[in-house]
Amino acid sequence: MKKSIIFCAFLAIFCSCSNDNIKVITTDYQGKWELYKMSGRLTNSETTGTAMEWQEYYSLNTDGSFIKSRTRNGVKTEISGSYIISELQEESFLELTYKQDSEIIGSCYGNNKEELTILPNSRLSSTWKNCDGPTLEYEKTN
Template sequence: MKHFVILVAFLSIFNSCSKDAVVNDSMGYYGKWTLVKMSGSMANSETTGTAMEWQEFYLFNTNGTFTKSRERNAIKTTISGTYVTSIHSDGMYLELTYPNDSEIIGSCYGNQKEMLYFTDNNNLSNTWKSCDGPGLEYKK
C-alpha cells in the first residue's frame, strides 16, 4: 500500500507539469481555422465577419507544419512554419514557430512564436490579448 501511495503522489506531481504532447488529432485541430471574432481591451469592441480589420486563417497539417494567411486592405500575406502541442494545467496549446519575422505574427514577445489555445467551446484563441494585442478567435 505504501508503494501505491508513493506511485500515485509521484504521478500526480509529474503529470501537473507542462509537457510537449505527441502531435495527434484528438482535439480535431488539423485543417483550416478561420478568424471569426476580434476583440479589444475596451468593452463592446468585438467585431465579426467583414467588419473585422482583417481576414485570416491557419491551416494545420498532420506533419507538424502550418500556414497562416491574412488579407488586409486587399493585400494578402502568407507565412508557414512548424508547430508543437503542449499540455498545461488549463488545457492544450499549439506553439507555432516561424522561420523569419512577419507583421502577421501575433506575439507578446516580439519573437517568431505564437501561442494558441483551445477554448471551452472548442475554438482556438490567441494569447496575444494578454499583452494588449487584439483577442482573436478562430473556428474550424
C-alpha cells in the same frame, strides 16, 4: 433480489452523474481555422465577419507544419512554420514557430513564436491578448 439491488444502485449512481463538467476539446487539429471574432480592450469593440479589421486563417497540416494567411486592405500575407501541441496547468495550447519574422505574428515576445489556447468549445484563442494585443478567436471550418 440481490441482483435487483445491485442494478438499482448502479442505475442510481449512473443517473446522478452530471455532464456539466465535461469539456469537449477537439483532438482533430488539422485543417483550416478561420478568424471569426475580434475585440480590443474597449467596451463594445467586438467585430465579426467582414467588419473585422482583417481576415485571417491558419491551415494546420498533419505533418506538423502550418500556413498563416492574413488579408488586410486587399493585401494578402502568408507565412509558414511548424506547430506542436502542449499542455500547461490543464490547458492545451498550439505552439507555432515561424520560419521568419513577419508583422502578422501575434506574439507578446517577438521571437517568431505564437500560442493559441485550445478552448473547451473546440475553438482557438490567441494569447496575444495577454499583452494588450486584440482578442482573436478562431473556429475550424474544415
